[in-house]
Amino acid sequence: MVLIGSHAYGKLPDLPAVAQNLTGLAGALRHPSVWGLPDSHCTVLDQPESAQQALDALHAQAPLATDTLIVYYAGHGLVDPYTDELYLALPASEQGRPDTALRYEYVRRAVLDPAVTARRKVVVLDSCYSGRALIGEMGAGDHVTAQALIDGTCLLTSTAETRKALSFPGERYTAFTGELIGILVGGIPEGPELLDMDTIYREAHARLAAKGRPQPQQRNRNAGGLIVLARNRAHPHSQAVGAPSDPTLTRLAPRTVPLLRRVSRRSLLVGAAVGTAGLGGAGLGIRQLLLAGEKDAGGGVGSAPSHRTTSPPAAAPSASASSSPTPTTPPTTQTSSPGGGAPRKALKPGEVAWRKKIPATDDASDVLLVDDVLVLNLDGTLHGYDRASGERRWTLRHDAPFARRLSGAAVGSGVLCIEDENMFLQGVDIRRGTKRWGFRLATEVDALDAMPPCVRGGIVYAARTGASLYALDLATGKKRWSYSPTGGVGANPTVNDTVVCVGVLDPTGNDVCAVDLRSGREKWREEFGLIEYLAVDNQCVYTCAMGTLTGLDLATREERWSQPGVRRDPTTDLQPLTLAGGVLYTTTVDGLLTARDPWTGTVRWRFNVRYGERFATWGQWSSGGGATPIIDGQTVYLGSLAYLALPDEAAFREKNRATHFVHAVDAATGTERWHFEAGGATGTTAVDATTVYVASSDGYLYGLAR
Missing domain, CATH: 3.40.50.1460 (Rossmann fold)
Incomplete structure (x- = not known):
């Protein structure tokens, strides 16, 4: 030592x-x-x-x-x-x-x-x-x-x-x-x-x-x-x-x-x-x-200590799922009510520690936790809530509504980078709830599809479909460089230590391109199919193209593995890829969470979220599981995803319940540890050491004991 x-x-x-x-x-x-x-x-x-x-x-x-x-x-x-x-x-x-x-x-x-x-x-x-x-x-x-x-x-x-x-x-x-x-x-x-x-x-x-x-x-x-x-x-x-x-x-x-x-x-x-x-x-x-x-x-x-939380007994440390901890009965947690004070009672994981009334919405809001602020997007308006008390700190309205999915935003140095409906990327000071800067990503009417930005080393990388890739200073929004391929960008930017990988449109589909992190110069390009989503680490770039997942070796640019994405229904879309804890996660709107070894593509486990039915009239599944999984320690937290609220009528009410759940899943085995049912649809959760935060479309912000 x-x-x-x-x-x-x-x-x-x-x-x-x-x-x-x-x-x-x-x-x-x-x-x-x-x-x-x-x-x-x-x-x-x-x-x-x-x-x-x-x-x-x-x-x-x-x-x-x-x-x-x-x-x-x-x-x-x-x-x-x-x-x-x-x-x-x-x-x-x-x-x-x-x-x-x-x-x-x-x-x-x-x-x-x-x-x-x-x-x-x-x-x-x-x-x-x-x-x-x-x-x-x-x-x-x-x-x-x-x-x-x-x-x-x-x-x-x-x-x-x-x-x-x-x-x-x-x-x-x-x-x-x-x-x-x-x-x-x-x-x-x-x-x-x-x-x-x-x-x-x-x-x-x-x-x-x-x-x-x-x-x-x-x-x-x-x-x-x-x-x-x-x-x-x-x-x-x-x-x-x-x-x-x-x-x-x-x-x-x-x-x-x-x-x-x-x-x-x-x-x-x-x-x-x-x-x-x-x-x-x-x-x-x-x-x-x-x-x-x-x-x-x-x-x-x-x-x-007089105030503490506990974790299950740990297993031998290893990168493989086989040596991860065995599921145990969750311990109870001492939980305080909003506003602080002495713990009021011992709660089991998944039980409500506190609940605050917020505006009801048609769509479920994701929750972001940055420092001590919980950020929600309620019908295009951003709201900041105090993590400890649940009280609202600020509200930020904008000329054009902000993008619906906060899980598609990027955060760094206390700045939230999120698009609005006028094709501007907005930099928002999370602690103050004020706009720092705005940058127009596209002017063409055909550059309509927003892409999740990403942040690395004080730089935010952002693009829209058919337009350019921009590297912007996170603090000021000033352009560092731009990459403008013929045909425009076709899949979301994703970044590692040295390159930004993006999909680039061409007449036959998409190419995978690696762009130098500092200069914006193209380093290499590989032909590919119609890419929907990308993710990258320091070994591979991972693509989702027409429902097929592929791992492309960054050093050799050779395909390491390629497998169909796991879906209940072949017509159901996969959601954006998530890399965390050395695991590649995919989710689907029809309610399936899959964990893979990113180096081999081997499926480690699958978790079936509560499953509803598809309504032809609405063109969506009434089940949860499409939200971005949040991985913290040994647990994966998964909210639901409901782009459109289903009718609140007796014939639909029971089927719509599947969008109301939050699931806590063992990251090693894929078994459910606990679940919580809200009164409305839920989005992506936020997590700290003691609490899981989730918003529901019926107008409540919950703090759940971990």
Whole structure:
């Protein structure tokens, strides 16, 4: 484990807690009852003189990790004013001078280096604006289910991309790392025997939310949330339970300020630190090492939190579905009513925690969650609701109604990019509910079909059918470049680390084109059929053409696999593709959710949503399942999709019920964990650590216990 930290600065405020972060985290993970990491695998680099020195340490240690690599950073987070990129501050860093700091992109590339053979990777960032490390995963239709930027990893950040991290006077550690160390030292009562990243994230989120502090963010890819970090010292099987208090861990336990109102706002420090951790050894997974060493572990139990959520016992971390966790009976959750206050009762997953009246609509609204704002589109008007209270914060009306599907919008740096009916892409400030900018995507009357935009690295990529592809600055809406193929763009843009892939119209159908991310120049083009949707990762571009799914290798441009999309009725359309957690998801309006291995195309599982009948008069299915799936940790959340409300008459009412459901599906097996029936049609959900948010067409916004 290599911990790199900067706590004393020449031209930035000092962060004394950062030095304690390094000592506390290293001490906890070395302790035999927590992880038992040998001293030979631990190196501390305090106050690096340069970015080169920090990267040298990372490049030297990362290849030594044979099973799991953990990269930890905490310190001042800086933002490049021109590119919106995240930079990690060093002792000599200056505000507004990104050249004096460590660019996060270089850290990411070091972890992606082919010399790093560890099967599992964890990146933890404790800094202001650390959520900017998540920017760029937002793809067409999967802004909430964004994939981690490093393949096969869990990416955990202390704040959202627009929030500051906190370090309180009198507290031993920074707020986020303090909770992390507290979980490692004290464990999670009633939690699983081994603490994976998803369980740790949920617990840290709940503890910080209960204290009114900035909440962490997490993104997983290829079962990254299942990566085990430590033993649960509060588990009944742990030898720490009932043993005398361990003085070493007692000294490491966080010391917190009891009441925030007693702390002067002027005395709050905004802070962070840097660090990396690598595990070498004989190739055993952390889970096996921890279980094998449990009999030798000792120590005491830390204090248990008063507000917590629990997760099912974790299974061995792996990218394959066969080693994912077995479904268990869902635990209950302590839930607060809107507006905060003490938890009112324990709710089972899927039960209503709170309900707020909103305007009723013909179509179900999707729900977006950005920072603390829930965004809804009610009949072409955007509304922002407070996540904690459910109260409306703002309403944004526009000359032309906004596009109906929020799941087809893109989000980055607190800006919602959504089209209106006048063929403009609008940039909306989500916190304020105001329009930042507008950009016309097309002027031709035949460029009528809107396409979901996508965001990467502070740039939004957008197009309309038959028109050009544009790269726009996310903050200002100014054009960076445009790509104008003959015939125009024919399928949605989708982006990875180096290219934007789009479908291009030609006389026989569509070509798949790769466009350079920075210059807008065409890199290659492959003939294809009539492409409806595209998705891309760093290995393949995935196409849906006339109901057939295909994986095209980006390196060789050869077809890796091609299979018919799974549908009940061959006349039913597939919905936009979703890539999340190393899985390719497809949904259909007739109610079928399918999970595939994106590298081979193999179907992992299928889930049948409640099924209605097709009404020739209306030309649609009265069943749910066409909404964009939202993947969070070990669960897939699926609302319904109803473009047109069916008649609310006795003959149709029972058949129309199928559009009222929200389903929670086990991401490993495809089995249903729970479902909820609203009073009207539901759209795409939003999810945080404790709550599932869904809007129904009969005029209610729900908060459901996870």
